[in-house]
Amino acid sequence: MSKTDFGFLKQYGVMIVAVILPLMTLSFFWFSYNKQKQVQEWLWTAARIASQSENIPSYALFAQSFRDVRVTVMDSCGMVLADNRADMTGMSNHASRPEFKKALAAGFGDDVRRSETTGKKTIYVIAKLKNGQYIRLAQATELTYEFLIWLFAPIAFLSFCLAVLMFVFAKNKQMERMRQEFVANVSHELKTPLTSIKGFAELTSTGLIDDVEKVKEYQQKIVAQSNRLLDTINDILHLSKIESTKPSEPAPIDTHAAAEQVRESLKAMADEKNIIIQVAGAGSITAEAEPIYQMIHNLAENGIKYGKKGGYVKIILEGKKITVSDDGIGIPEADIERVFERFYRVDKSRSPERGGTGLGLAIVKHTVQKYNGTVSLKSAYGEGTQILIEFKK
Numbered sequence: 374m375s376k377t378d379f380g381f382l383k384q385y386g387v388m389i390v391a392v393i394l395p396l397m398t399l400s401f402f403w404f405s406y407n408k409q410k411q412v413q414e415w416l417w418t419a420a421r422i423a424s425q426s427e428n429i430p431s432y433a434l435f436a437q438s439f440r441d442v443r444v445t446v447m448d449s450c451g452m453v454l455a456d457n458r459a460d461m462t463g464m465s466n467h468a469s470r471p472e473f474k475k476a477l478a479a480g481f482g483d484d485v486r487r488s489e490t491t492g493k494k495t496i497y498v499i500a501k502l503k504n505g506q507y508i509r510l511a512q513a514t515e516l517t518y519e520f521l522i523w524l525f526a527p528i529a530f531l532s533f534c535l536a537v538l539m540f541v542f543a544k545n546k547q548m549e550r551m552r553q554e555f556v557a558n559v560s561h562e563l564k565t566p567l568t569s570i571k572g573f574a575e576l577t578s579t580g581l582i583d584d585v586e587k588v589k590e591y592q593q594k595i596v597a598q599s600n601r602l603l604d605t606i607n608d609i610l611h612l613s614k615i616e617s618t619k620p621s622e623p624a625p626i627d628t629h630a631a632a633e634q635v636r637e638s639l640k641a642m643a644d645e646k647n648i649i650i651q652v653a654g655a656g657s658i659t660a661e662a663e664p665i666y667q668m669i670h671n672l673a674e675n676g677i678k679y680g681k682k683g684g685y686v687k688i689i690l691e692g693k694k695i696t697v698s699d700d701g702i703g704i705p706e707a708d709i710e711r712v713f714e715r716f717y718r719v720d721k722s723r724s725p726e727r728g729g730t731g732l733g734l735a736i737v738k739h740t741v742q743k744y745n746g747t748v749s750l751k752s753a754y755g756e757g758t759q760i761l762i763e764f765k766k
Contacts, residue, residue, distance in 0.1 A: 396528065409496065409514040413483070416498040416510045420481065423508050424500035432506070443511040444494075447473065454506065457489050467509075472497045476507055488513070491698040515545065558727040563605065564597040573598075606614040612715070615664065615739045623744070623766075627664050628656040630693055632688040635670045639677060647683045648676075656690035659766040660744045668740045671733040672760055679758075693766070698759035712750065713738040737762075 416630075429435045432446040432455035439457055446455040451468025453461040461642070467473050475482025476499040488495040493513040501507055503580045573591040611646055629652065643650050650673060658665070668690065676686035676699035689696040704712060711717050716731035741748045745765050752758040 409485070412512050412514055413485075413496050413589060416496055416512060417481075417483070420498045420500040420508070420510050423510070424480075424502055426508075427503040429504065429506075437751045439510070441512075445509040445511070445637070447507045447509065449477075449505055449507070456618070464617075470497070472499045472509065473507065475499070476501055485514070488732050503583075562603065566602040566605075569598040570595050570602070597634055601686040608736065611667070612732055612736050612739060614737065615743055619743075621661065623661060625657050626660050626662055628658060628665070628669075628690045629654065631662070631666045632669055632690060632695075634666060635673050635688070639673055640669065642674070643677050644687070646677065648680050649685045651685060652686045652690075653687070654690035656692050656694065658693055658744070658764045660764070664740045666741070668762070669695065669697065671737050675733055676701060676758070693764045695762045696759065697762075698757060702759050703754045704750075705754045709750060709752060713748075 396523055422649070426435070426762060435444075435446065435455065437457050444456070445453060445467070447453055447467050451466045451470070451473055453464045455461060456464065463631040470484070471486075472484040473483040475484075480501045481499065483496070483498045485494070485496050487493065488747060491513060495511050495513050497509055497511045499507055499509040573595045576582060577588050577591050577595075582591075623654035632652045649730075673686050673688060676697060679688060680699045684700045686697070686699045689698070708717075715735045715736045717734075738748055741762055741764075746762055748760065748762050750758065750760050
């Protein structure tokens with residue numbers, strides 16, 4: 374079966390990754406730097422304002438009044454008097470802290486390090502109060518999960534949109550390629566018999582051929598090529614109808630009865646090669662009778678065309694499953710993935726001899742898809758072919 378060609382997407386994928394990853398990395402560092410700078414500026418402003426405080430009756434209440442930052446109040450020896458985020462009874466003396474040493478010398482001090490209490494990278498700014506005590510403000514600068522989501526969500530959304538656009542582009546490219554191949558194949562399939570018909574008609578119309586038997590032979594070839602042309606047109610129209618219309622009146626279909634009708638219609642063809650068509654089992658699916666009959670007919674007909682003389686074609690029905698197998702020439706492994714494509718023939722050199730339009734299995738595939746089924750194929754060259762179809766209803 375045809376698959377979407379994603380090979381060309383690798384180049385675009387690498388380009389997108391090459392752009393997005395550096396962009397995300399630079400964005401992360403840029404936002405980290407700016408957040409640290411903004412937090413530091415804000416803490417300095419807050420520290421300068423707090424340094425003007427006086428007549429503080431309770432350092433604990435004073436510290437608790439700050440909600441957005443951690444506040445620690447210390448005496449001139451570095452002893453912790455109050456803290457709004459930690460239990461001060463277990464806290465050590467802060468006299469050795471870099472920011473405290475700076476504040477002792479200049480009235481203000483700051484430092485950036487990983488907090489022993491929270492384990493996060495934190496900015497510390499300390500200021501001397503009018504009463505001789507010290508107030509230290511601290512806030513973590515690490516980007517939070519919420520901030521990371523805010524930062525990367527637009528990039529992830531952009532990446533998703535690009536991936537969807539690339540997928541749509543790939544599907545459109547595939548559809549365009551399939552359309553071009555279909556037009557080319559149709560042109561070839563119609564041109565070949567038309568060329569033969571034109572050639573034989575010209576030979577017989579000149580009056581230069583006196584041999585009656587020869588004229589009769591040419592006329593028979595014209596009829597044969599006309600039939601081939603008509604079969605091709607009918608299969609194209611049938612395939613187009615399957616693809617363009619939805620099931621109109623699906624109803625329970627007795628697949629055993631449909632298989633028996635196929636056996637009767639192909640009996641003469643099978644007898645020419647002494648091939649036995651076997652029908653076994655029972656089943657029922659919800660679909661339309663004519664497409665299901667045509668689907669089984671195409672599979673059994675292929676089994677006869679490519680079967681061995683004196684061989685068999687088995688149609689096994691089991692509930693929602695239909696299995697058609699034969700002991701014919703089989704399909705080479707390299708061709709298995711493509712046999713359901715329009716106009717694809719495994720044995721191209723002998724296809725006109727065997728008859729057929731090259732659309733039989735394409736009709737089978739699209740019929741199965743129309744009724745929400747699945748089709749799989751097993752084959753080995755020289756050992757026959759088995760096609761399993763399974764419907765949900």
